[in-house]
Structures are given as C-alpha cells and as structure tokens.
Amino acid sequence: MSDWLRVAAAKARALFSNRRLDEDFAEELQAHLASLTEENLNKGMSAEEANRVARLRLGGLTQLREAHRELRGLPTVETLFRDVHYALRTLRKNPGLTLVAVLTLGLGIGANTAVFSMAQGFLLKPLSLPNLDRLVAVGELKAYDNNDTIRVSPANYLDWVSQNRSFDRISAFDWESVNLSGVAQPLAAQGIHVSADFFGLLGVRPLLGRTFLPEEDQPGHEHEVVLTRGLWERQFGSDQNVVGKTVRINGSAYTVVGVMDKDCKFPQSVELWLPLALDAQARRDRNDRYLQVMAHLKPGVTREQAQAEMKTVAGRLADQYPRTNRDWSAQVISLRDYAVFRGSGPFMFLLMGAVGFVLLIACANVANLLFARATGRQKEIAVRAALGASRWRVARQLLTESVVLGLLGAGAGVLLAQWAIYLILVNMPPDLERFVAGWDQIRLDGTVFVFALAVAATAGGLAGLAPAFQSWRPDLNAVLKEGARNSSGGRSSHRLRNAFVITQISLALTLIVGAGLMVRGFRGLLDTNRGFHPESLLTMRMVLPDSPAFKDPHRRAAFYDQTLKELGALPGVRAAALVTGFPFSGLMNSGTFSVQGQPATDAGAQRFAIIKDISPNYFGTMEAPLLQGRAFSDLDGPDSAPVALISERLAKLHWPSRSPLGRHIKVGAQDSSEPWLTIVGVVGDIKYDWTAVSSEPVIYRPYRQAPQNYVAFGLRTTVEPDSLVSAARSAITRVSQDQPIFNVESLDRVIRDNTLPIAYVAVMMAVAGALALLLASVGVYSVMAYSVAERTHEIGVRIVVGARPTEVVRLVVGRGFLLTVLGFAFGLPCAFGLAHLEANLLAGVDARDFWTFSWVSALLGVVSLLACYIPARRAIRVDPIVALRHE
Amino acid sequence: MVASKSEPMVLKTLTAMGPLHGYGVARRVEQISGQALEINQGTISASLVRLQQRGWISAVWGSSENNRRAKFYCITKTGRKRPSAEAANWERISGVIGRVLRIAERS
Helix, strand or coil: CCHHHHHHHHHHHHHCCHHHHHHHHHHHHHHHHHHHHHHHHHCCCCHHHHHHHHHHHHCCHHHHHHHHHHHHCCHHHHHHHHHHHHHHHHHHHCHHHHHHHHHHHHHHHHHHHHHHHHHHHHHHCCCCCCCHHHEEEEEEEECCCCCCCCCECHHHHHHHHHHCCCEEEEEEEEEEEEEEECCCCCEEEEEEEECCCHHHHHCCCEEEECCCCHHHHCCCCCCEEEECHHHHHHHCCCCCCCCCCEEEECCEEEEEEEEECCCCCCCCCCCEEEECCCCHHHHCCCCCCCEEEEEEECCCCCHHHHHHHHHHHHHHHHHHCHHHHCCEEEEEEEHHHHHCCCCHHHHHHHHHHHHHHHHHHHHHHHHHHHHHHHHHCHHHHHHHHHCCCCHHHHHHHHHHHHHHHHHHHHHHHHHHHHHHHHHHHHCCCHHHHCCCCCHHHCCCCHHHHHHHHHHHHHHHHHHHHHHHHHHHCCCHHHHHHHHHHCCCCCHHHHHHHHHHHHHHHHHHHHHHHHHHHHHHHHHHHHHCCHHHCHHHEEEEEEECCCCHHHCCHHHHHHHHHHHHHHHHCCCCEEEEEEECCCCCCCCCCEEEEEECCECCCCHHHCCEEEEEEECCCHHHHHCCCEEEECCCCCCCCCCCCCEEEEEHHHHHHHCCCCCCCCCEEEECCCCCCCCCEEEEEEECCCCCCCCCCCCCCEEEEECCCCCCCEEEEEEEECCCHHHHHHHHHHHHHHHCCCCCCEEEEEHHHHHHHHCHHHHHHHHHHHHHHHHHHHHHHHHHHHHHHHHHHHCHHHHHHHHHHCCCHHHHHHHHHHHHHHHHHHHHHHHHHHHHHHHHHHHCCCCCCCCCCHHHHHHHHHHHHHHHHHHHHHHHHHHHCCCHHHHHHCC | CHHHHCHHHHHHHHHHHCCEEHHHHHHHHHHHCCCCCCCCCCHHHHHHHHHHHCCCEEEEEEECCCCCEEEEEEECHHHHHCHHHHHHHHHHHHHHHHHHHHHHHHC
16 A cells, blocks of 8 residues: 555544544643643743643644644535535525525426436447447448438349458348237237347347357258347247247248347347348359348457458459449448447437526526525625635535535436336337337436436535625625625626526527427428328238249239238228328338339439339328329229329429320439339329428339238228227238238328337427426526515615505516517527427428427416416515615 | 654654653653744644554543543554654755755855
8 A cells, every 4th residue: 555545544434433542642731731831841941831832832732732733624515524524504594595506407307317328228238248349330331322221132142251350240130020920919010130149249148048059040040030039028928938839930940049038139129039140142142232240349450450451352342342342331330339229329319408408597596596686695705705715615605505506416416317207118109119229228327326416516616606706806895785784796797697598598498489490390290191181091011921922023912912812802991002101101112213214313412212012092082182194993903004103202203394194214223223204193282291390202113013012001991990990900810821911000100109219309309398397487587576676675765665566567577578689589599499409300390480489489478477476476565664774 | 744754754753752742742742852942832632633543553542640531642553663764754854944944044
C-alpha cells in the first residue's frame, strides 16, 4: 500500500469519528500544557506565570485544534457533509416547497429516465448477444446503388469464406416460412436456414440438447431442427423431452436436436432454425443473391479494416466473374446497426428531445421557487457574508441545496419511470413483442440509474444556478435598504424571472405543437385507410411450401383459384380477394422496374416500385377507383398477354403529361428474364408502407400471370369479421388438409398492430405535451402570484389613491400578457422547426397545419392568462389598510 | 512549511528514544535543533498527525512518568524503513535553503 493510499484511508476513517478525535486531541493538548506548566513551575515561576508561558510555548489552543481538524480529515468532504446536512434541514423546514420541487423535478427526471431506457433498448442493445460489439453483417452492394440489398449469392459467400482474413467466424442464413406439422395443429412458422457455425458465432448455448454439427449443413444430412424457446413453450408445452422427437416440416421428417434460450432471438422474428444445406448447383450460383451473411471480427480487426479488405475481395471476384459480379462490391456494417429497427432512431431522438424540454420547464419552475426563496433569504445570506463566508462558500451552499433537491427528485423520478415502463410494456400485444428488436431489453438497469442520477444532478444544478448567481454579488446596501422597506426584489431578479416565464412558454408551445401534430399525423395516417373500410375486411395469410407439388406456377394459381372460390361462398362474405400483402400489413415486395425504350440513364435514376399481385376483384373489394383504362378480368390468365395496372403516383412520376396506357414495363432490369407487361389502366393510390412519407408508386399484376408462393386473402364481410374466423379456417381445410393459414384477423386489427410503434410515439408525445402545459402554467402562475405578493404594498397605495379594480387587473395581467407574447415570439419559430422535422418523419403530419398551431396557441394563451388572472383577482381584493401596514 | 521540516526530526527522535508523548517529542526536537526552531511546540502535533496517517508511527494512551494520562507515540515497522531516506531529503533541502540564505545575505 502506497503512502498516499494509507493517508487517504486514514483521512476517510477520521471522517466518521470526528467527535471522539476532537476530544482525544483536546485531552492530548491539555496533557501537553500540563507538562509545560510543570516544567515552568520547576524553573521557579509563579503558577500564573507558568501557565501563561506554557500557553505561549504551545500556541493558541483553538487554532491548533482547527489546524488539527483540517489536517486530520477531508475538509472539502466535511464541508459537503455539512452543506448537505444543512440543506436537508432547510428543506425539511419548508415541506411544501420541497414537495412541489421534488415532484416537479421527479416528473421531468422520470420522463427522461423512461424514454432513455427505451432508447437504450431499441438503439443500444437491440439484441442481447454476448459479443454483439464484434459482430458484423456483410452484404453485397451494387456500386452506385444506394438501395443496398445486403444479400449475397452462395458462390460469392463461399469465396468470401475462403478468401477473407478479417473474420474468425463467418456464417450465412436464409429465411423460409415453413409449415410445421406433426404437432397439435399445423402452423406456419418463421424458419431460418443457418450454416452450422451460426450459433458459435453468436456465442450462445442451447437451453436443451445441442445446436447443429459441422456435417449437418451438407445436403442429405440437414433434417434437424433447433427451436426457439417461444415456439417450444407455445407448441410443445415446454416438453423437457422434446429433444429427439420428430416433427414434419413442409411434409418431411425433421428431428428436434435442441432448444435455444430466450436471449437467443436472432434474427428477430425467428421461430425455428434449420441447417442451410447448399447443394452443388447452389454452390455454383453467383447470380441469385438471397443469403444474409454475418461474421465475427478477428481480435484487433476493426470494422473499417474488414470493410476495406472485403472491398478488395469483392473487386477480385468482380474481375474474375464479370458476367455476374461486375459493379458489385461488399459492405460491412455492425450487426447492431443492422438489427436496429429502421426508423426507430429519429423517433427515439424526437422523444428524447420532448422529455428534455419537459425537464427544462421543470428546472425553470424549481429555479423560480428557489429564487423566490433566496430573495427571502437575502438577509440570512448577507449575515453569512458579513461573518466572513466567501462568495463561493455561499454559492456552493445554495447549489448543494438544489442538487440535493435534484437527487430527491431522482428518487421520485425513478419510481415514476418504473411505473411508466410498466405501462409501456404491459400494453404491448404479446404476439407483436417478438418482432420489435430491443423490446425485451427495456428495463431500469444500472446504466439507466446512472443516467437518472446524472440528469438529476444537472437539473438540480441548473435550477440552483440562478439563486447561486444572485448570491454571488450581494449588494449589501441594497439588501439592507430593501430589507428595511421589504418592498420588492431587485431589478435583476425580475428580469431573470421574466426570462424564465418566456422560456417556459416558448418551450411549452414548441412541445405542445409537436405533440398535437404527432397525434393528428397518426390519426391522419390511419385515416388514409378509411376509404377501404378495414373494419369489415377479414384478412389471412398463406405461404405455400417449397415442395414439388407447387413448383409449377399453374398449380399455385389453381390452388388460389379454388381457395378464393371456397372463401367467397361462405355465408356472410360479399367478396373474396387476393393480394400479395394488404396495406400496412408489413408485407412489402418492392423492387426495380424498367420501361421499354427508356433505359435508366444512370444509377441515381433507379426506378423503384411496390409490386403487388392481385385478383381481378381486388380494387372492387378495396373500393379504390379506376382512373384510366380497364381493370383486370378473369380473362387475364397465364396464356393471355401479360398486363399491369399502375398507381396514379407512378403514372404521374413517369408519364406526367402523356397517357401511360399501352406502354410496356417490366419488373427488374431491362435484360431480366421477366416478361414485358402492357399497362392497361391506372388506379387510385393506396398507401402500403406507413413508414414512407409520400405515397408510393405501385405496379399491380394479375395473380394468375404471376402466382407467388405467399399471398393474403381478404374477405369483405357483411357481418362482424371475427365471427368468420373458424368458417374461413375450415374453408381452407376443404381445399387442403395440411395447408396452414395465419394472421387471421380483421385488416383494422392488422393496421393497428403494425402502426403500434407510432401510436406509442404519439401517446408519449401527448403525455410530454400535457406535462409541459401543466408545468408551464404552474410556472407562470407562481411567478405572477409571487410578483403580486411582492407588490401588495404598491397595489394598496394605488387603490387608496383611487385606482379602479379593472386598472389593477390590467396592471398585473398586462405584464403576464407581455411575457406570453414574447414567449410566443420565440416559441413559434421553434415549433415550425419541429413541425418540419416531424413532417419528414411521418406521413400525415402537415408542417403547416394551421389548425394545430391555432388551437395550441389559443390553449396556451388562455392558460397563461388565467395563470395571471387568478393572482390579479387576489390583488384587487387587497384591503388597502392591511396592504399599507404590510411591513 | 515549518511543520513538515520537523517530521524527520520527530522520526529520528522516536527511533532513538522509543515511545514518547507529545511534550517529550517536542522537548527532544528542540534539543536536537539546538533550540533553533523558534516555533510553538503545538506545531509538532501536525507532524505527528501526518506521520500517523502515513502509518510510520502509531499512538497509544498510557500514563506519563508523573502518572498523568498521555498519548505515547512510537515508530512502526514501516516507519523504521523510511527515516534514513527522509532525513537525507531533509538535509539536502535545508542545505539548499542555507545556501540561498547566504547568497541573499551577500547581495
């Protein structure tokens, strides 16, 4: 142990036994003094003289004791203790003020803490994987293309495996929605084919059994399955002996070899893992990019280095295989960024900003309270200064008080945050939870706690700055004079408090406008769907297995024909339609398309559209208008000429002044093997992707000409859609015994579930706005009430001199009105800024929403004038005699 | 700092004389320095506190030669290893100060 450590330890120990050490030292000094006196007596001095000389030799007892105390302990810490002690005592003496301040700060801190813990879950740890920091996603990227596909072809992946030097493990996976039977009820499950190294790369161990063996990702050996804990609990009743059992996946027998624990949920919506067995043909395939690849960085290798190396590798492959790899490069992004739900970042920052505003308003309130009290304490402070307390010492003591308040507020805030998080989590539908990355990570942990403390200390410090600053330059003359008359606070203190009110009003205005726009935007977003009455549309999804029975597109089309017929014949069903994904259902098949005779000039002008395959009655069922040309009919079959409908938006984008009818387009590149489609009509816009800010270009094809293996059916019902669920299920069973359907629910419900994140944001913005309104009105009220109380004497004089009540009211309210107007002057530009920000985040938000701006301004104006009027009413009831006597 | 100047002398004293109370240490230090330190005896207590904090000396309550309760200081094992270095340091510093003073006198 080094000397300074020992000294520190000794000093720290001394902190806790102050009194004993004091007595100890006093006794030691007395003994010393006695020895000295005795020595002097022996020299022949008189008793009195001996005592006096002894004291001189020893030195001043008080100074020695003081020096000893400083040397013995940690003076700074002791002062801090004393300040904290004193602060607690002062706060206890003003329970009302303390309670209001702690609650105010608690609201602000609690809101910040809750939102921070959400942000932490969504943005910082969307996955709970042990070595997340070293994991990256590697993808192919077409040069000059900003629409990164991040998918990789098998042959390129295998070359990456053998050629890279940046990764110690690399693994590929591929999605497949599989039909799981051999369990109680056949169901569609989200499967992921993974190479054998997958689990080792993630660094996770199974809960039961094992993961895949190296030879199990070879063709012919791939009949094993690993279950997620969720699927195991739901479908296997948490059977401890599930390992070794056989299930049927897409009709073939698979052995369950393991179950993973809860924390292994990658990719997010996975339900079971299967081996990725690439056969000889796939291993040579360089053109079909469908694999997703991730890797674990070697120790010491950074993501940037890996990125550079992979670019070199991809460049080499492009030279070697120009036909398939020309213009293709590679990119390496951190798995965290890859997993974060796209779009959640800006929304989280919006919320963080909102609660930050709430905290600032809360701080201004508390600063006001402390300020008012510091003004009342000017005498105490002046006395302390006169007794020799340095300015810093006084300021520090006031700051300590407010930081203690802040920390008490943190206590209240953490409790509030706990409650808020509970409310947030408990309202999440359980079947959605597993699709939201980071959802299960939202909790109050150590980091959140440290954040809350830091916010509290900052907030307390901020709130205490103004009073401390005021104490910094006490004008003793002024204090004495004002103390004698006790009329009103100094001019500078008025200015400061006015500034608080203006700031509060402008912050609140900005935030409430932001909240109002968000709520209205969200409702506007839902309203875009009102046209097709989602509440009377029962939808369900189906994925055909990748089996020989459905290899032939005609067989798929025939299967859908028959299903539509069965569903359409159900009693209570007016029409049954098919589409490859209903609006807002999260199913999006978007891609590039080409126009015949108009090659894309450069990569920047990529043509993108959502591609939907539909039954002829789709638009009738969705009640969307046909604007030009004709709709599809039953005659648009596999043997007739390929046709397409386009959305109004696409027509306007590409044929702004001419008719698109008769023109030819194709899905994919000019030279792709897809057929050219003749545009036969233009239909009204339907919004499919709620995250898109503007309406999207859409290409529709008849499903018989392009039968996909995944579809959704929609039944327009004349009865309550939910009452038809079992009838619809049995209708499907009549077509095929073991073809599962899933997500059988009304489109209304689908839309609500899919827009839930934005509903959360809207609700939380609304809560922040309400808090802002509450805190700001309390702030305005307290400042006005205080200023009326201060001016009681003056108002009394005015009444005596003959001022009428209305004049007094005008005097008080006038000042409040001026402050409100100034607050609006600063707040409105900020609100416009926030409105633009939100308009870029969410379709449905109109940055120039006059209605929202008006009602928010009116509301805030009325509330703040009311907050002025109540103290003004009190002012006119002032009894002039009492007022004049008022000290 | 006057107080820290006396630390090596306190250590020396305690090494040579064994356990002593504050008064005894102060007397002894005065004798060593030839009464040259015109300081209050009380300042010795600061040195005693510092040396205790460093763990070089320890203190126990006992009774003095004339049967008075007094605090006795004695050197610890750690302290015994230090004083030579400390003393050398002290002599070097005091030498420097002396030279500076002589230069100051001459000019």
